[in-house]
Amino acid sequence: MNSQQALDIVFDAIDVVNRQRADDNQISKRSDVILIGDGGALDSLGFVTLILAIERRVADVVGVEIELLDGEGYGVESFDSRTASSFCDLILARISAP
Amino acid sequence: MNVFLISDFNAEAAGRYIGADRSTPACDVKVAPYGQVFQTLASSPPFGRDSVSFVWTRPEGVIREYAQLLGGEVVDADQMLREVDAFAEAIKRFARQTKLVLVASWVNSKNGRGLGMLEWGVHGRAFHLAQMNVRLATSLAEAGGIYVLDAARWIEEAGASSRPPKHWFAMKCPFSEEVSQAAARDVKAAIRASIGQTRKIVMVDLDDTLWGGIVGDDGWQNIRLGGHDHVGEAYVEFQRALKELTRRGIQIAIVSKNEEATALEAIDCHPEMVLRRDDLAGWRINWNDKAQNIVDLVADLNLGLTAVVFIDDNPAERARVRDALPDVLVPEWPKSPVSYADALRALDCFEQAAITEEDRRRTRMYVVDRQRQEASATFESLDEWQASLDVRIDISSIDESNIKRSLQLINKTNQMTLKTRRVTEAEFRSWLAADEDRAAFAVTVSDRFGDLGLTGVCSWQRSGENLEIVDFVLSCRAMGRKVEEAIVHFVTTVAKRLQAKVVVARAIPTARNAPCLAFWQRSGFRETEKHAFVHLVSDGYAMPLGITLNSHVTADANQHSLRDVG
Numbered sequence: 298m299n300s301q302q303a304l305d306i307v308f309d310a311i312d313v314v315n316r317q318r319a320d321d322n323q324i325s326k327r328s329d330v331i332l333i334g335d336g337g338a339l340d341s342l343g344f345v346t347l348i349l350a351i352e353r354r355v356a357d358v359v360g361v362e363i364e365l366l367d368g369e370g371y372g373v374e375s376f377d378s379r380t381a382s383s384f385c386d387l388i389l390a391r392i393s394a395p
Numbered sequence: 396m397n398v399f400l401i402s403d404f405n406a407e408a409a410g411r412y413i414g415a416d417r418s419t420p421a422c423d424v425k426v427a428p429y430g431q432v433f434q435t436l437a438s439s440p441p442f443g444r445d446s447v448s449f450v451w452t453r454p455e456g457v458i459r460e461y462a463q464l465l466g467g468e469v470v471d472a473d474q475m476l477r478e479v480d481a482f483a484e485a486i487k488r489f490a491r492q493t494k495l496v497l498v499a500s501w502v503n504s505k506n507g508r509g510l511g512m513l514e515w516g517v518h519g520r521a522f523h524l525a526q527m528n529v530r531l532a533t534s535l536a537e538a539g540g541i542y543v544l545d546a547a548r549w550i551e552e553a554g555a556s557s558r559p560p561k562h563w564f565a566m567k568c569p570f571s572e573e574v575s576q577a578a579a580r581d582v583k584a585a586i587r588a589s590i591g592q593t594r595k596i597v598m599v600d601l602d603d604t605l606w607g608g609i610v611g612d613d614g615w616q617n618i619r620l621g622g623h624d625h626v627g628e629a630y631v632e633f634q635r636a637l638k639e640l641t642r643r644g645i646q647i648a649i650v651s652k653n654e655e656a657t658a659l660e661a662i663d664c665h666p667e668m669v670l671r672r673d674d675l676a677g678w679r680i681n682w683n684d685k686a687q688n689i690v691d692l693v694a695d696l697n698l699g700l701t702a703v704v705f706i707d708d709n710p711a712e713r714a715r716v717r718d719a720l721p722d723v724l725v726p727e728w729p730k731s732p733v734s735y736a737d738a739l740r741a742l743d744c745f746e747q748a749a750i751t752e753e754d755r756r757r758t759r760m761y762v763v764d765r766q767r768q769e770a771s772a773t774f775e776s777l778d779e780w781q782a783s784l785d786v787r788i789d790i791s792s793i794d795e796s797n798i799k800r801s802l803q804l805i806n807k808t809n810q811m812t813l814k815t816r817r818v819t820e821a822e823f824r825s826w827l828a829a830d831e832d833r834a835a836f837a838v839t840v841s842d843r844f845g846d847l848g849l850t851g852v853c854s855w856q857r858s859g860e861n862l863e864i865v866d867f868v869l870s871c872r873a874m875g876r877k878v879e880e881a882i883v884h885f886v887t888t889v890a891k892r893l894q895a896k897v898v899v900a901r902a903i904p905t906a907r908n909a910p911c912l913a914f915w916q917r918s919g920f921r922e923t924e925k926h927a928f929v930h931l932v933s934d935g936y937a938m939p940l941g942i943t944l945n946s947h948v949t950a951d952a953n954q955h956s957l958r959d960v961g
Contacts, residue, residue, distance in 0.1 A: 333706035342407050345566045349559070351428055 298299040298359055298392055301387035304328060306358060311381070314343050322365035328382040337379065355388060396586055397442035399493075400449045401427045401435045404504075405567040412579030413449075418957055419592060422447075424581070425906060429567065436485040440493045447589070449497045449582050450486060453544070454501040457482050461527065464520055465505070472523065479527050483534035491540050493590045494819055497582055499537060499546040500528050504569040506558050506587025516826040539820040542585055542748070549577035559921060580743055588746035591806040591818050593700035594645070594724060596676060597637060597739075598689055601651040601658055603708045605670070606630050607732060611653055611662045621667030626732055633735035634669035644754025645745050646676035646761060648696070650688045650705070655680040676761035685712055696761065697871030699809060699907060704744060708732075751800040753848040760872060770844075781877060782941035784842040788881050791834040791947040793852070798823070800849045801837050804868055809907040811874050811914065813867035813900060822877050834855040835866065836948065838882060840873045846952035847872050860887070862895035862932075867911070877939035878912050885946060887936035895932055902926040 307328040315323045324330060324338045331337045333344055348365050356362050365387055378387050400410045407498060410424040425442065427435045432452055440446055455462035460679035490496040501524055506515075514521040535541045550557045553573035563569045587593065602609045607619025607626055619627040637647050645669060651658060658680045662672055677696055679688035685707070692819060693700055700722035707713050708728060717725045729738050747754070767784070773779035793801050797936060802820050809815065818826070827833050838851030850870035856863050869879060883898075890898050902912050912926065919936070920928035930936065 316572070316576065317408060317415055319415050320417065342566065344406075344410075346572065349561055349565060352561070353556070353559070357413070391779065 298389065300385055300389065302358070303388045304381065306351055306354045306388060307381045307384045309354050310347050313350040314339065314347050316344070317346070326381070328380065328385075330381050331379055332381060332384070334378070334379045351384065351388065359392065361392055363388070365391060396420045396422045397446040398422045398424045398449060398582070398586070399440050399442055399446055400424060400451070401432055402429050402450070403432050404569055405429050407827075408453050408568060408572060409449075409451065409575040409578045409582075412576050413582055416579055416583050417503070418583055418587070420590065421587065422586070427769065433482075433485055433686045436489040440489070442493075444492060445492060446493050446495065447582075447586055448489065448493050449499075449523065449786055450499045451499040452501070452580065454524060454772050455502040455504070461520075461523060463520075464523060464849050468522075469518065472517070472526070475523060475527065476530050480534060483531055485706060486541065488534060490538055491821070493645050494822070495586070496541045497585050498531070498541060498543050499578065500532070500543050502536045502546045504558065506560070516543060530719070539824070544578070544581050544585065546578065548835050549574045549581070550605060552577045584743035584746040587744075589806075589819065591809075592701075593747055593807065594691075594704045594742075594744040595698060595807075596646040596648055596696070597640060597704045597706060598648045598650045598692065599637065599686075599817055600660075600707040600709070600712065601649060601653055601680070603666070603732075604706060604735075605634060605649075605660070606665075606668075610843065611657055615657075615661035615665050618665065620665055621921070627667075629732040629735060631667055631669060633732065636668055636736040636739045638674060640739075641674055641758045642755055643745065643747065643750050644757045646672060646696070648676050649678035650685050650692065650707075651678075651680045652682055652685070653736070661813060673762050674758060676758060676840045677765065684715070686716050686720075688729045689716065689720060689723060697810070697874060704742065714960075747803075748805055748806075749799045751803060751849075753800050753850075754803075756846075756848060760845070760847055762936045764872065767842070767844045784844070784876065784941070785940045785943070786840065786842045786876055786878065788878060788942060789839040789841075789945045789947065790836050790853075790882075790885055791839070793827075793837050793854075797837045797849055801835070804849065804852050804870060807867055808868045808870060810871055810910045811867075811869040811879070812908050812911055813864060813915075814903045815908055816866060827854075830856065835867075836885075838869070838873075838878070840876075840878055842876075849876060851882060853886060855886065857893060857895060860896040861899050862890040862893065862897070863899040863901070867900060874910065875935060880918070880937075880939045881942050881944050882937045883920075885944060887930065887932055888946075889948075890932045891935075898932060899929045900928045902928070 311324050311326050332339050332347065339347060352363055352365060378384050397668050398413055400406055406429065407426050410426040413422050414424040438449055455465050457476060458478045464470045472942055486496060486498060501522065503524060507520065510519045513519050516522060532543045535543055553571050557571050557574050558569055559571050560572060599605055601925050603904045608617065610618050619630060621627045621631045638870055641647055662668055679692050689703060689705060693703060700720055703723045705716050705723050705725045708726060713725045713728065716723055724744055726742060729735060771780045774783060798820065802823055806817050825837060833854065834857050835854035837849050838853065840847040840850050850873040852866050852868045853864065854866040887898055900915055900920060904912055904917055915928045916922065918928065920930040923929050
């Protein structure tokens with residue numbers, strides 16, 4: 298999987314989250330969009346929804362089951378990735394992990 | 396519309412889908428803290444009486460005996476049902492404080508085979524779940540304003556991944572986003588039905604929609620319909636799905652670019668047609684613009700464009716109608732006819748709070764009306780035609796036998812309605828019961844062509860010397876036949892018996908009830924202030940000629956009957 302494919306997966310997951318949001322509150326699908334932390338678009342439910350949607354999409358697309366939050370619980374506060382692009386890096390790292 | 400969501404699990408996602416859903420009405424959603432179902436049901440809803448509540452629980456979250464069953468214990472089936480009764484009672488008590496309560500039926504929230512071949516034995520969860528659901532639905536059906544939604548369909552729609560274990564472990568929601576989304580769609584559909592926003596007619600194309608092929612080119616003998624052909628079978632199934640709708644009171648009409656005689660010959664003669672001319676409320680079969688044909692047909696049938704669903708296999712025709720008539724619902728349509736019936740049955744715009752005898756007979760009423768209109772062409776004047784109809788009107792108190800249809804009429808009528816009041820059955824009952832000077836009547840109309848059914852409702856509030864009309868509602872089927880005047884005659888006659896001196900009608904104008912306002916402006920009542928019409932009882936009010944009025948109520952008897960209803 299390359300970076301663009303990973304970004305597409307993050308955008309698909311943003312679509313899932315956006316379906317729970319009003320038209321005037323949609324998260325834009327840009328690589329630098331801040332998803333969590335200061336200025337982030339997601340609350341805790343949105344964050345978990347995004348993570349689970351990414352994991353499901355990765356399993357569908359590449360047939361690999363990954364745990365983005367392996368060992369870190371599901372709290373926003375313990376998560377380093379903030380932007381869509383940093384989520385891509387995490388996806389690629391998890392997929393290539395032994 | 397305000398929606399309050401009560402659940403034993405984290406149903407926040409469903410709440411967000413309801414809030415984000417673009418269909419009308421827009422909803423503001425509040426989700427109760429999860430896991431506190433009985434405490435929440437014992438308290439007051441945060442939005443007050445005019446709100447909707449949605450109760451979505453896992454059976455093991457509210458029925459302790461069932462939770463023990465899931466744990467492999469031997470349980471007391473009677474105790475389990477007693478717990479279901481207690482849950483139902485809690486919902487019914489809560490429902491008295493809110494407009495509408497929607498309750499999700501219980502589904503299995505865990506994956507796995509359970510007891511396998513013993514699942515439907517006396518220790519199986521499938522067996523007990525079915526019993527509990529029937530008990531819950533039966534108990535809740537006794538109360539007005541509570542509807543059980545079929546959660547099993549949400550699971551089906553979501554497919555194999557409807558219960559991802561990670562959702563439960565990560566956010567205490569046993570269901571996937573797809574399940575929550577399907578639940579939200581059903582909640583919105585039920586809310587729309589409760590406020591009368593239901594589509595009433597499907598206008599459907601013919602060639603490659605109702606049958607395969609082009610009847611004008613191929614001849615009716617060669618269109619694809621039934622036969623030993625899976626595509627032909629699919630068209631028959633689509634027609635069956637349309638016919639099912641007519642039995643719920645949804646009408647079917649044809650809008651097609653064709654030669655009318657050729658198309659009607661196919662409808663009349665093809666041996667495998669399911670829909671015949673008598674199943675159709677009307678048709679526009681010609682070479683004109685379909686959008687214009689829809690407008691004309693809607694006017695003929697006395698419906699609004701918001702009542703219409705338009706189905707056509709041709710994307711260009713769909714785009715044209717969508718563009719020209721934004722109030723018409725034009726669903727995207729599958730390419731393969733094999734999927735047509737499923738696509739129709741999946742539409743959530745036909746939801747109804749009740750299905751009445753009038754609904755089941757509505758197509759027949761439209762057919763009779765067509766015959767009536769055809770007959771009218773033979774008369775020289777409207778009065779002559781009116782007199783020939785031999786209109787008979789029966790007016791009786793609203794009671795248990797007619798309250799559902801009366802409420803349906805109040806809530807669905809947009810044109811001949813004085814105040815466009817929207818009210819649940821419980822609210823209407825309590826409105827009547829609250830004051831013995833209130834009364835409500837159902838109006839049934841028939842003529843020499845047939846029975847139009849319960850087509851009118853009238854209610855009033857008497858205060859001092861005034862008798863003020865509250866509901867003055869008449870179905871479009873009965874409009875313009877002097878039934879309006881006959882009802883006013885009845886009201887004035889009863890007002891005299893009640894020793895009232897003045898009859899008052901205050902209209903609340905909307906974008907769609909102009910016909911009602913126009914009636915009152917020509918009614919002979921005096922418009923003393925804007926949209927307020929008054930009439931002295933001592934002046935009497937003439938009964939229109941050629942109409943027979945049977946009143947099954949006296950003033951006194953009526954008051955007693957209405958107290959019983961309340």
